Amino acid sequence: MYPWQDFAIQPDFSDKIALRTTQGDVLTWIELTTKINQTVAFLQKKGVNAESAVAFVGKNSEKILFLYLATIQLGAKVLGINPAFPQEKIAKLCEFYQIDFCFYDKDLLNLQEIGVFTQKADFFRPATMTLTSGSTGLPKAVVHNVQAHLDNAKGVCNLMKFDCNQSWLLSLPLYHVSGQGIVWRWLYCGAQLHFPEDDFYASLLKTTHVSLVPTQLQRLLDYLQENPSISFATRHILLGGAHIPTELTQKMVKYGIKTYSGYGMTEMASTVFAKQSDKKQGVGQPLLGREYCLVNDEIWLKGAGLAMGYWKDRQIVPLTNNQGWIQTKDKGIWQEGELVIIGRLDNMFISGGENIQPEEIEQVIIQHSSVNQVFVLPQKNKEFGQRPVALVDFNEPFSKSAVENLMFFLQDKLARFKQPIAYYPLPLMLEKGIKISRKQLANWLAKQDEIN
Structure with a gap:
């Protein structure tokens, strides 16, 4: 039974x-x-x-x-x-x-x-x-x-x-x-x-x-x-x-x-x-x-x-x-x-000939006291093919100063090619269930690129 x-x-x-x-x-x-x-x-x-x-x-x-x-x-x-x-x-x-x-x-x-x-x-x-x-x-x-x-x-x-x-x-x-x-x-x-x-x-x-x-x-x-x-x-x-x-x-x-x-x-x-x-x-x-x-x-x-x-x-x-x-x-x-x-093998991407594992960068960023959650994604780049960008949920309003503080924190903790070249507020409205989908975030990021 x-x-x-x-x-x-x-x-x-x-x-x-x-x-x-x-x-x-x-x-x-x-x-x-x-x-x-x-x-x-x-x-x-x-x-x-x-x-x-x-x-x-x-x-x-x-x-x-x-x-x-x-x-x-x-x-x-x-x-x-x-x-x-x-x-x-x-x-x-x-x-x-x-x-x-x-x-x-x-x-x-x-x-x-x-x-x-x-x-x-x-x-x-x-x-x-x-x-x-x-x-x-x-x-x-x-x-x-x-x-x-x-x-x-x-x-x-x-x-x-x-x-x-x-x-x-x-x-x-x-x-x-x-x-x-x-x-x-x-x-x-x-x-x-x-x-x-x-x-x-x-x-x-x-x-x-x-x-x-x-x-x-x-x-x-x-x-x-x-x-x-x-x-x-x-x-x-x-x-x-x-x-x-x-x-x-x-x-x-x-x-x-x-x-x-x-x-x-x-x-x-x-x-x-x-x-x-x-x-x-x-x-x-x-x-x-x-x-x-x-x-x-x-x-x-x-x-x-x-x-x-x-x-x-x-x-x-x-x-x-x-x-x-x-x-x-x-x-x-x-x-x-x-x-x-x-991290996921299928999340890895190449930037200027260097392998980048997004989760490795995320583990460093999350150590900053003002960061609740972060996702790193590749963004198309003419010179390097792809470069890392970060979608961040701060425990304070997303602002230029919050980003600058985080960038200063990362200067001596990540190799230059691993440091995100742009930061966006994490679009929490995409959250479904208990995990945020990287695919949905990538689609959202692509739309931002089109807008810009």
Whole structure:
């Protein structure tokens, strides 16, 4: 049986709190399983069966979570789609991946009470399809089975001391692999899963564990500084999704909160490497069951969490090379006993014959105290072919003086050819989900060049 069904019949778990809703209400494992069974009946009534492909479009909600788990319980495949996508793109994704049923929040309002539904659990059957943040065209749909999600969860739970007595905030979207990673850690341990309430950071501080991107960690630090007498349960924060400033993680130490710097990918069901944050830039060692090697500076991965393949034309196509490894296109080096991520191989560009890795420049710029976030991109240049420019989000209004201060800071920290030749305010309106797309930023920059 699936984890939620198993916990519902175990005397030590059945009446324990499994879920805390956005309204602050609680569900036990028995009540949670009943809700999932209701959703199974709803899906069956709509015609969903074990051969179906089901999509959901919506932000995190209890009903979306029930739909996700109910689809898996039925033996069908489930795909999450970002609700911020235009309707045309959602339709195109559903057509391309031959989705049989697509559900929005409004479709899930009236679920009927039913008896307990039983289904033979198959942990190795294709269960989830997760869209990658593809740089061109439609994103790939990565297929995982339940066992891969649980294998990934086990390594993270071991590292972060997450067990049935702890709670994790569902702080990241369920259509993203990081959000799913939270769900499977909860299900692996039989712990509590909390949905954020109206005050995100207040509800965050009620949980023992949380996953954040660095900009959220900065906001949490601001929240704690603004509310110095607040009590909190949070003790462990997993970070990923962008470069993680060591200066920021060290500030959490005085609050008794441990932060963990992680590296993962959709094809591996979330986190692959992680360590307790320190003053070094690396992401530590591979977690339990993961394997890695470096080939011409490219990171190759396999082991716990590896996907079954990509979904295409109603079949699963391989994602590993003929040696069984997935080639990540991420550049890394092994330094001081840990993996250091340099950047994406496909982000590198050539300027006047010199190789430039944008992430290397970003890691230096982010060290400046006035910078919240930065992206470095290539801009066409007649003399050098391409030159680096920076799109910056300052923690003060974007201004000529803010840029000049940053340029002065970089003078002795970057080679001349790596120093950006122009600075633009980061267009935050392009943000979708938990990552800003470099492709969207490049398109925005190209338009600025046309204007100028």
